[in-house]
Amino acid sequence: MKNRAKLLAYPYIVWMAIFIVIPLLLVFFYSITSGNIYEPSSLSFTLEHYSKFFDMLYLNVIWKSFRLAIISTVLCLVLGYPVAYIISKSKQKHRSLLLLFFLLPIWMNFLLRTYAWMAILSPNGFLNKALEFFGLPPIEIMPGQTAVVLGMIYNFLPFMVLPIYTVLSKIDKNVLEAAADLGANSFITFIKIILPLSVPGIVTGITMVFMPAVSTFVISRLLGGGKELLIGNLIEQQFTIYRDWHFGSALSIILMIMILVSMAIMSKVDNNNNDDEGRTAMW
Amino acid sequence: MSRKIIELKNLTKSYNGTKAVDNINLFIRENEFITLLGPSGCGKTTTLRMIGGFENPDSGDILFEGVRINDLPPYKRNINTIFQRYALFTHMNVYENIAFGLRIKKTPKDEMDRRIKKMLKLVELEGFEKRHVDSLSGGQQQRVAIARALVNEPKVLLLDEPLAALDLKLRKEMQIELMDMQKNVGITFIYVTHDQEEALTMSDTVVVMNNGVIQQVGSPVDIYNEPKNRFVADFIGESNILEGVMIEDYLVEFAGKKFKCVDKGFQHNEPVDVVIRPEDIDVTRREDGLLEGVVTSVVFKGVHYEMLVESNGFEYMIHSTDMQEVGSEVGLTFGPEDIHVMKREVTEIEKQG
Numbered sequence: 001m002k003n004r005a006k007l008l009a010y011p012y013i014v015w016m017a018i019f020i021v022i023p024l025l026l027v028f029f030y031s032i033t034s035g036n037i038y039e040p041s042s043l044s045f046t047l048e049h050y051s052k053f054f055d056m057l058y059l060n061v062i063w064k065s066f067r068l069a070i071i072s073t074v075l076c077l078v079l080g081y082p083v084a085y086i087i088s089k090s091k092q093k094h095r096s097l098l099l100l101f102f103l104l105p106i107w108m109n110f111l112l113r114t115y116a117w118m119a120i121l122s123p124n125g126f127l128n129k130a131l132e133f134f135g136l137p138p139i140e141i142m143p144g145q146t147a148v149v150l151g152m153i154y155n156f157l158p159f160m161v162l163p164i165y166t167v168l169s170k171i172d173k174n175v176l177e178a179a180a181d182l183g184a185n186s187f188i189t190f191i192k193i194i195l196p197l198s199v200p201g202i203v204t205g206i207t208m209v210f211m212p213a214v215s216t217f218v219i220s221r222l223l224g225g226g227k228e229l230l231i232g233n234l235i236e237q238q239f240t241i242y243r244d245w246h247f248g249s250a251l252s253i254i255l256m257i258m259i260l261v262s263m264a265i266m267s268k269v270d271n272n273n274n275d276d277e278g279r280t281a282m283w
Numbered sequence: 284m285s286r287k288i289i290e291l292k293n294l295t296k297s298y299n300g301t302k303a304v305d306n307i308n309l310f311i312r313e314n315e316f317i318t319l320l321g322p323s324g325c326g327k328t329t330t331l332r333m334i335g336g337f338e339n340p341d342s343g344d345i346l347f348e349g350v351r352i353n354d355l356p357p358y359k360r361n362i363n364t365i366f367q368r369y370a371l372f373t374h375m376n377v378y379e380n381i382a383f384g385l386r387i388k389k390t391p392k393d394e395m396d397r398r399i400k401k402m403l404k405l406v407e408l409e410g411f412e413k414r415h416v417d418s419l420s421g422g423q424q425q426r427v428a429i430a431r432a433l434v435n436e437p438k439v440l441l442l443d444e445p446l447a448a449l450d451l452k453l454r455k456e457m458q459i460e461l462m463d464m465q466k467n468v469g470i471t472f473i474y475v476t477h478d479q480e481e482a483l484t485m486s487d488t489v490v491v492m493n494n495g496v497i498q499q500v501g502s503p504v505d506i507y508n509e510p511k512n513r514f515v516a517d518f519i520g521e522s523n524i525l526e527g528v529m530i531e532d533y534l535v536e537f538a539g540k541k542f543k544c545v546d547k548g549f550q551h552n553e554p555v556d557v558v559i560r561p562e563d564i565d566v567t568r569r570e571d572g573l574l575e576g577v578v579t580s581v582v583f584k585g586v587h588y589e590m591l592v593e594s595n596g597f598e599y600m601i602h603s604t605d606m607q608e609v610g611s612e613v614g615l616t617f618g619p620e621d622i623h624v625m626k627r628e629v630t631e632i633e634k635q636g
Contacts, residue, residue, distance in 0.1 A: 172368070172370060174367075174368060174370035175371075175372065175373075177337055177357070177364070178364070178370040178372075178431075179383070180336075180357040181358070181362075181363055182363065182431065183358045183388060183435070184358055184383070184387055185356075188387060192383075193374075197373070197374055
């Protein structure tokens with residue numbers, strides 16, 4: 001019986017090998033070689049692509065990518081937590097509808113949504129038209145970092161709301177009553193019970209917003225107007241414009257390692273919160 | 284008699300038009316162990332939750348030491364609750380769980396340590412301070428929940444089926460432990476259960492409820508021996524309930540015969556319900572019995588045999604340590620004090636008709 005069940009895992013293992021492990025190995029292989037990728041014999045080992053990265057030009061790009069991603073993630077958390085909390089507290093019959101409102105944007109195409117923000121934020125867009133109508137001076141945030149951050153928040157907010165909502169709605173109502181029973185008013189109950197119990201949802205939300213935000217190239221290209229080069233754009237350019245697969249691969253590996261490190265730090269925070277008694281770490 | 288600590292006056296609560304608690308009047312004395320007993324949906328938990336402040340009554344008053352507390356939120360009531368599924372704080376260890384209420388009251392550290400130590404000793408969980416509550420067994424979790432409530436030294440402790448999730452053996456142990464604790468700490472316990480045996484074992488006073496209405500209030504012995512109506516007789520223990528007529532004081536007719544009994548105060552020829560407990564009926568030789576019958580089934584129950592004896596169209600349940608063969612003809616006998624006469628219940632349908 002047990003061995004039969006194992007057989008069911010094979011298709012996925014094969015899938016994983018072909019589409020995840022082998023490509024990753026290839027990316028790693030390209031990142032430490034140079035030469036013509038179509039002529040294997042011309043390839044030779046080198047670490048120059050990695051050393052090339054440690055140039056202020058590229059370091060600035062990665063710094064900016066992380067900075068914008070962190071700002072977007074923090075704002076998503078600040079905006080998303082209350083939303084998730086309110087939905088989880090609302091009556092059962094209203095819940096699905098409220099949740100739908102916040103998740104509806106995901107059903108639409110990602111590019112379409114971002115183009116919509118271009119239409120809103122561009123110098124002659126809806127926003128400035130509206131400001132003009134009320135006799136206010138126009139604001140120029142697009143192209144620019146503000147527009148990129150706004151685009152990130154809009155696109156990734158549902159991924160913050162959903163995991164936090166899930167965790168909050170799973171908190172046993174009895175536990176909150178127990179806190180009230182022991183003398184905690186609603187503020188203390190929130191700080192000492194609800195917030196700590198929702199940390200796993202917050203960590204998942206941060207992960208799910210931060211990872212796509214730090215590596216996006218569509219949002220920064222459309223809303224940054226080509227001025228705001230992020231690490232995602234840099235990698236994209238290496239493959240599509242400069243045809244330098246080796247440097248592109250090295251950049252991808254570096255980005256992966258940095259994301260991995262930030263996630264490890266996040267899960268460390270999560271674990272410290274859950275005090276003693278060996279809990280299994282995510283990493 | 285000690286004074287009344289809690290009084291419920293004309294308390295009513297409905298959910299979506301159905302009355303969960305219907306005009307209840309009850310008082311609870313200081314240091315009393317009182318149990319609300321009834322089948323699920325009888326309103327016992329709703330009553331408890333109203334005392335705790337988790338539900339607001341639609342009408343009626345809840346008095347605590349003579350003061351109306353209807354509008355007081357749970358965190359301002361000098362009452363603590365032990366919830367059915369313990370409701371421990373899973374992100375805290377045992378110490379922090381118990382310290383929760385004390386920290387809110389800003390208890391000094393050394394006093395807090397002392398009181399928590401005392402509690403852990405009481406619930407026999409010394410040395411468990413740093414343990415994570417998830418790593419404890421059901422019985423241990425239950426005891427943490429008890430310690431977490433008792434450490435606040437409430438005047439009243441509400442217990443909502445606290446032992447329902449434990450296995451039989453542990454449940455019996457915890458029953459004894461809870462009774463001991465109640466005597467030691469001198470706190471009023473309001474206990475909710477659907478388990479009649481648990482209610483009879485533990486309580487000073489049992490309140491039997493059904494359909495949101497109190498059926499009977501009394502000591503366990505009273506409730507068992509003198510059930511007020513058919514519902515109580517049926518719910519508490521096993522019973523044979525027969526329809527009869529009260530001929531006059533101390534004389535009742537049922538099963539086609541007249542019997543001496545110890546009940547009085549009924550009208551002449553008033554229709555009544557008669558209860559005879561299965562363990563009060565003795566099986567004799569056919570010719571020696573008050574009633575004659577045929578054994579239709581015998582089930583071994585461990586301590587006793589449960590037999591059904593058919594007599595004149597009625598099946599009597601009998602508990603006895605002596606077994607009879609199925610099909611054998613036997614006599615049944617019981618004394619006047621074994622016959623319990625109750626006023627006939629006017630059922631809802633009869634009321635409407």
